[in-house]
Amino acid sequence: xxxxxxxxxxxxxxxxxxxxxxxxxxxxxxxxxxxxxxxxxxxxxxxxxxxxxxxxxxxxxxxxxxxxxxxxxxxxxxxxxxxxxxxxxxxxxxxxxxxxxxxxxxxxxxxxxxxxxxxxxxxxxxxxxxxxxxxxxxxxxxxxxxxxxxxxxxxxxxxxxxxxxxxxxxxxx
Amino acid sequence: xxxxxxxxxxxxxxxxxxxxxxxxxxxxxxxxxxxxxxxxxxxxxxxxxxxxxxxxxxxxxxxx
Amino acid sequence: xxxxxxxxxxxxxxxxxxxxxxxxxxxxxxxxxxxxxxxxxxxxxxxxxxxxxxxxxxxxxxxxxxxxxxxxxxxxxxxxxxxxxxxxxxxxxxxxxxxxxxxxxxxxxxxxxxxxxxxxxxxxxxxxxxxxxxxxxxxxxxxxxxxxxxxxxxxxxxxxxxxxxxxxxxxxxxxxxxxxxxxxxxxxxxxxxxxxxxxxxxxxxxxxxxxxxxxxxxxxxxxxxxxxxxxxxxxxxxxxxxxxxxxxxxxxxxxxxxxxxxxxxxxxxxxxxxxxxxxxxxxxxxxxxxxxxxxxxxx
Numbered sequence: 001x002x003x004x005x006x007x008x009x010x011x012x013x014x015x016x017x018x019x020x021x022x023x024x025x026x027x028x029x030x031x032x033x034x035x036x037x038x039x040x041x042x043x044x045x046x047x048x049x050x051x052x053x054x055x056x057x058x059x060x061x062x063x064x065x066x067x068x069x070x071x072x073x074x075x076x077x078x079x080x081x082x083x084x085x086x087x088x089x090x091x092x093x094x095x096x097x098x099x100x101x102x103x104x105x106x107x108x109x110x111x112x113x114x115x116x117x118x119x120x121x122x123x124x125x126x127x128x129x130x131x132x133x134x135x136x137x138x139x140x141x142x143x144x145x146x147x148x149x150x151x152x153x154x155x156x157x158x159x160x161x162x163x164x165x166x167x168x169x170x171x172x173x
Numbered sequence: 174x175x176x177x178x179x180x181x182x183x184x185x186x187x188x189x190x191x192x193x194x195x196x197x198x199x200x201x202x203x204x205x206x207x208x209x210x211x212x213x214x215x216x217x218x219x220x221x222x223x224x225x226x227x228x229x230x231x232x233x234x235x236x237x
Numbered sequence: 238x239x240x241x242x243x244x245x246x247x248x249x250x251x252x253x254x255x256x257x258x259x260x261x262x263x264x265x266x267x268x269x270x271x272x273x274x275x276x277x278x279x280x281x282x283x284x285x286x287x288x289x290x291x292x293x294x295x296x297x298x299x300x301x302x303x304x305x306x307x308x309x310x311x312x313x314x315x316x317x318x319x320x321x322x323x324x325x326x327x328x329x330x331x332x333x334x335x336x337x338x339x340x341x342x343x344x345x346x347x348x349x350x351x352x353x354x355x356x357x358x359x360x361x362x363x364x365x366x367x368x369x370x371x372x373x374x375x376x377x378x379x380x381x382x383x384x385x386x387x388x389x390x391x392x393x394x395x396x397x398x399x400x401x402x403x404x405x406x407x408x409x410x411x412x413x414x415x416x417x418x419x420x421x422x423x424x425x426x427x428x429x430x431x432x433x434x435x436x437x438x439x440x441x442x443x444x445x446x447x448x449x450x451x452x453x454x455x456x457x458x459x460x461x462x463x464x465x466x467x468x469x470x471x472x473x474x475x476x477x478x479x480x481x482x483x484x485x486x487x488x489x490x491x492x493x494x495x496x497x498x499x500x501x502x503x504x505x506x507x508x509x510x511x512x513x514x515x516x517x518x519x520x521x522x523x524x525x526x527x528x529x530x531x532x533x534x535x536x
Contacts, residue, residue, distance in 0.1 A: 051322070053315035080316050086252065086308040088316045121317045124353060128319050156199040163192050170184040171215055 004173050012165035019161015023154045028104040030146040035069050036113070037139050043073075044132040048125045054088060055080040072099045092117025109142050178223075182216055244270060246334040247362050252308040255281065258292050258299065266290065270364060271396075275301045275309065277358035285364075310357055313338055324430075325354045334442055335365040335435025363396075365432060367443045371398070371405040379406075379498075379525055380419050386410065386472065387524035388491060391500040392509055399500045400476055402527075404433050404443055406498060407474050411446020422496075424449045425470035427460035433476055458482035465493050472496045479512070497523075504528075 039061050046057035058077035062070045072095055079091040093114055100110050112135075119131045189212035196205035217224075244267050248256035251273070258281075259273070271285040280291040280298035292299050313330050314321040324330045329339045342357035379386050389406075393399040413421030426449050428434050434441035436453040445451065450468045452460045457475050461483075464470055473490050475483075478499050490497050503509050506526055 047317070047319060051317075051320040053317040053320045055315065057317075083249070083312065086304075087311055121311075121314075121319065123318055124322050125319045152199045156195055156201070159191070159195045163188050163195070167185060167188045167192075167212075167215075170181050170188065171219070 008169040008173055011169050012162060015165030015168065016158075016162040019157045019159070019164075022161075023157040025104045026146070026150045026154055026157075029106065029109070030143065030150060032067075032069060032103055032105055033109065033139065033143045033146055035065065035067065037136065037143070039065055039069060039073065040132065040135065040139070044129070047121075048129045048132070051125065054121050068099060068103045072096070075099060088121045089117050092120065106142075112138055112142065178219065181219065185212055185216055188212070243334060243336075243364055243366060244268070247273065247332070247336050247364050250309060250312045250332055250338070250362070251275075252305050252312075255292075255299075255305060259283070262290070271366075272364065273362040275306060275360040275362075277301055277303065277306060306357060306360065309360060310340075322353065326351055328354065329430075331431045331435075333435075335432045337363045337365070337430070337432060339363065365435065365443075366401065367404060368398075368401050369405060369408070369444070371402050372409055375527055376406065376409055376414070377417060380417060383418055383420055384422065384471070386422070386496050386498075388497045389499075389525040389527060390509065390523040391498075391527040392503045392506060393500065393528070394504055395502060400432055403474065403476055403498065403500055404445060407433070407449060408444055408446040410472060410498075411448040421446065421448045422471035423469070424472045424474055425461075425464035425468050426451045427455060427457050427464060427473065427475040428453050429455060429457050429460065429476070433474075458486040461486035461490055465490055465495060470495055472498060474498045476500050477502065 042061040042064060043057060046052045046061065047054075050057070052060070055077050058073045058080070062073035062077065075095040075098065076088075076091050079085055079095065080088065085091040085094070096110055096114050096117070100113065105113075116131070116135050120128070123131075189209055192208045192212075193205045196202070196208065248259060251259070255275075259267075262283075266283075266285075269285040269288070270283050272283065274282040274284070276282070278300055280293075281301060283290045283292070310318075313332055318325075321330050325340065328341070329337050331337055339361035340354055340357050341359035341361075342354050344354055345352045379389050381387050391399050391402060393402075407424055407426055410419075411421050411424045413419055424446060426434060426445060428436065428451055431453055433443070434445045434449075434451045434453065435443050436451055439453075441451055450464070450470070452464055455463070457478060458480070461473055461475065464473060473487075473495050474497075476499065478484070478487065478501055487497055487499065501509055501512075503512075505528055509526075
């Protein structure tokens with residue numbers, strides 16, 4: 001009897017945790033998008049006001065933060081300083097593939113970030129500023145979509161996890 | 174025919190009802206419908222042996 | 238060898254396959270090299286000490302393609318075109334080590350002024366070399382007394398080594414010459430294009446003397462005024478004056494009792510006199526003129 005209860009608790013908690021995991025992934029995505037925006041704003045300041053070259057600029061903004069997104073920038077900065085690639089775009093893409101795919105960001109977010117790497121550092125300050133503004137707009141869309149999804153699905157995943165656990169327990173025990 | 178089965182069916186019923194509500198609320202109405210269907214199927218499967226017994230006994234009773 | 242190292246500094250800014258080809262050349266050639274030219278769809282040309290070499294690839298000459306130029310450009314501007322806007326407008330970028338990379342292509346003009354360069358198809362890497370002792374021959378003519386010199390103008394056509402000369406002059410005057418009983422003077426160096434001192438992260442790569450203060454990357458006119466006010470120099474040194482503002486700044490310096498050493502493009506003194514923008518200083522400012530002719534580098 002107690003074995004049944006223990007087994008049941010295990011199943012319910014496992015399934016519940018799975019639900020929590022899914023739910024958290026959504027809120028994590030939102031937080032990462034927010035962090036990305038803040039770091040990009042810092043990068044914009046470095047680029048448009050300070051005219052700091054990219055390796056130094058990326059290094060300094062990544063020092064002001066930590067986590068996956070920060071690692072992303074450090075990686076690019078290192079690649080550029082070592083001259084392992086001939087263009088920013090290659091270093092940027094490689095870093096995206098390596099690091100961003102491990103984050104909670106969706107494919108659409110990663111594609112957006114990759115597309116920014118195409119134009120970074122390849123035009124004058126005014127032009128770069130415009131590109132930054134465009135990026136913020138697109139990022140805002142993604143952020144809004146992320147919030148929507150959280151509102152819709154976070155609770156759902158949580159409940160789903162526990163309820164399915166209970167259902168399995170009831171059916172099989 | 175034990176009481177356990179009745180409790181189980183009741184529990185599944187409650188779970189399905191809550192699942193239905195949650196899924197409807199988050200907009201996934203098709204999923205809600207599917208879980209209801211699944212719940213009905215599961216309950217049916219649980220009592221299928223009882224139903225076959227019922228039919229057997231009705232058959233024997235009326236062929237008597 | 239110190240000269241060798243200079244070449245390596247420049248080669249870092251070229252695409253890897255091109256710098257590999259250049260490194261295969263004999264050491265003597267590398268040390269003599271003064272210019273590396275990349276021209277679109279033409280072979281790579283190296284020149285130095287009057288000799289010219291075209292680089293050969295696997296079959297015949299290696300022709301420079303668009304990608305090579307794009308890569309080189311990215312490397313030169315440190316992947317950040319926005320950080321070299323001003324320099325693009327002037328047509329050349331100074332890279333680490335004080336080497337100047339001249340760029341040529343299509344200009345974008347805005348209101349009659351050159352806004353920027355695009356479609357760059359021609360690049361000229363000029364290797365900067367510090368020659369210690371370049372000014373030995375002329376220095377005795379420039380010293381007036383143990384603690385002052387004559388205001389000097391060096392007139393020279395391009396590529397004759399006037400920057401090298403100026404650099405050595407600054408170094409000597411700053412350190413002082415025991416044999417001439419000249420104790421060093423405080424020099425303020427306004428290094429607009431980071432060529433003379435070749436500062437990198439604030440540290441001069443070239444030896445410009447122990448009593449020299451370097452203002453890196455500052456436009457000459459403002460720089461001279463700033464240095465006079467803040468660093469109380471005995472001498473102000475700068476390179477390639479040409480505009481009215483430069484002339485005004487120099488006049489201000491001389492009026493403040495500061496000696497001036499500078500350079501200008503031209504073949505001889507008459508060229509200098511002809512320049513209208515500088516008529517403020519044509520009379521009475523410079524007491525010594527150094528003319529340089531095109532010379533072959535002697536070993």
